[in-house]
Amino acid sequence: MTQPDPTTVTATAAAADHPLRVWVIYGTRPEGIKVAPLVHVLERSPLFAPVAISTKQHREMLEQVNEVLDLHPALTDHLDVFQHGQGVNELLSKVIAGVDRLIVEAPEPPDCIVVQGDTTTAAGTAIAAFNRDVPLVHMEAGLRSWDIRSPFPEEANRRLISLVASLHLAPSERARHNLLGERIPADRVIVTGNTVIDALKYITAKDLPVTDPRLRALLDSGRPYILVTTHRRENWGEPLRHIGAALAALAAAHPEIDIFIPLHGNPMIHATLAPFIDSCENIIVTTPLSYPDFVHAMSRAHVILSDSGGVQEEAPTFGVPVLLLRETTERPSAVASGAVRLVGTDRDRIVAETEQLLTDSQAWARMAHASNPYGDGHAAELSAAALADLLTRTRSE
Secondary structure, three states: OOOOOOOHHHHHHHHOOOOEEEEEEEOOHHHHHHHHHHHHHHHHOOOEEEEEEEOOOOHHHHHHHHHHOOOOOEOOHHHOOOOOOOOHHHHHHHHHHHHHHHHHHOOOOOOEEEEEOOOHHHHHHHHHHHHOOOOEEEEOOOOOOOOOOOOOOHHHHHHHHHHHOOEEEEOOHHHHHHHHHOOOOHHHEEEOOOHHHHHHHHHHHHOOOOOOHHHHHHHHHOOOEEEEEOOOHHHOOHHHHHHHHHHHHHHHHOOOOEEEEEOOOOHHHHHHHHHHHOOOOOEEEEOOOOHHHHHHHHHHOOEEEEOOHHHHHHHHHHOOOEEEOOOOOOOHHHHHHOOEEEOOOOHHHHHHHHHHHHHOHHHHHHHHOOOOOOOOOOHHHHHHHHHHHHHHHHHHO
């Protein structure tokens, strides 16, 4: 498959006997953020009849993403998979069964199903689509940490999806190289960039006000701050205690700087961090932020400490250095660009690497001015063109 031309999407419509039925299935906040730009492009094209479908894996967090990014998922009551305290296997079985039922009962079956990333929603949907012989398109394909247990279960999920996908939309040349190394046919791999950049441009253009009172007070104060997010399963326990100890040490050493933590909703995370951070006057803890608020928080931070996958992609857009609180990353392009540095969870290393960025302006500038390896905000258009090419060729075979 040659690199698709976004301008051909509308022209290709004449070749279709009906609009191409594309289901875009997502269930978490990061997925919603990244599929929204593609859904918008598909909706504007006469070639496609897209249907956004949510499994509600992150029910509450997803509702505000749907609202601010103008996503309107179809009503699918039997695909409401969220349940407090459920295990990965229980969640996966619900997604497989729910998507399978959707396919079987659909008056008009989909021409393809699109999934994004490496969540349990994406993996379960991939299995259901494959078993029903529905072509699967994988957004953000080809990310690899090469450690099947880290991140868990995401590394296993993304490898599984690659085995059954018909089209792989890679965010970078490195991701494409990974897929070719796994003997994925080259004509099924397209480098599009990452749609998270499209979403950032979309939400920034809305210029929405800050709604979290603690974030609003911090921004109004003008004080420099470090933004911290941590929630990865592989960091639970001792690694998270090391992170808490590092944050306490940084707060004590730099009373002139605030540390702002939108804390994940898992109560275990707060219970682990609390002994280290609760008594620090310049550590500000708040509840999980809405997506627009989190964009505000990222864009004005001096440094970000995070174990998030998405932050590695988003922060370079704003020129904010990221110290990654993980031992491995499936996004080495961000590290290679210089925008992200892998520091792990050792207390002393976290403190030393952060101290360097706080005290060495040249070190900070080198990271802040690194190029973003994930594209220029046109990934959704390239993805739609690749979809059009795949589906029109499939119809002619």
